Amino acid sequence: MFSTTVTVRGYECDANGHLNHAVYHQYGEHGRTEILRAAGIGIDALTAAGLGPVILETTVRFLAELRHGDDVEVAVDVRFGAGKTFRMDTELRRGDEVCASLTGTMGILDHGTRRLVADPRGRLLAVGGPQAAQLLGDAPG
Template identity: 25%
Template sequence: MKSFEKTLEVRWSDCDPNRHVTHSKYYDYGAHCRVSFFIESGFNSEKMAELQIGPILFKEECTFIKELKIQDTVRVNILKGEISEDGGRWTVHHEIFNQNGDKCAHITAKGAWMNLELRKLTLPPAELTAAFQSLPSGEYYEYKSKKLG
């Protein structure tokens, strides 16, 4: 698979009293992109239920770079980070851009696969690992502060 991204409109309900997107919505945008990637890779909720597997997160971290506001359109991608050889544990990155192409946020999510019946970590099917491996590579984002004034 080549690059994968979703385009979303910022909704009124995504915004806080400061009139910009609330911090938790950025995480929702990343999750929406991840789940859409699973679906388009052939692993919708019915398939995952059949396989008795589901993704879990150990850590999710967002660096907020530029504010998003109502009426903005956002593009969210998914990029490959570290993926264990067996595909059991993974790291992905999401970049969130506004309609002008400005990078507004960077999310790093670390997770694994859980057997939903046993409630223990498990390995995904080879096709799902291959889908992850086919993503373009991403990297961790390091925030560089600018001088104020």
């Protein structure tokens, strides 16, 4: 599992004083981008390889409110199966408390064919640095 931290900014909060619902998705996207970057799979490297990550489905379950100034751990877990899609699930935590859980079904788009690649983990590993295998979890079984 990979994690990064963000701090809730005032302009991200709604009239009730808690984090706007859409921003939870933005924090999930930040976590997904950061785990790829940490694996040596930045946007420039993906673009050069003719690839790009796509979100096919994402949902959020709100469990506790987040407020201005809260430090939020964005913890991302990546799981691959045998097909063209994979999971990037995220927990937003304030200390030990899970404030939201996000589930995401992802794919890797081939920019030339405009189709999902058959082996997303393998393609990401080919682009990534030496730390990619550790951050991207086990191979499909």
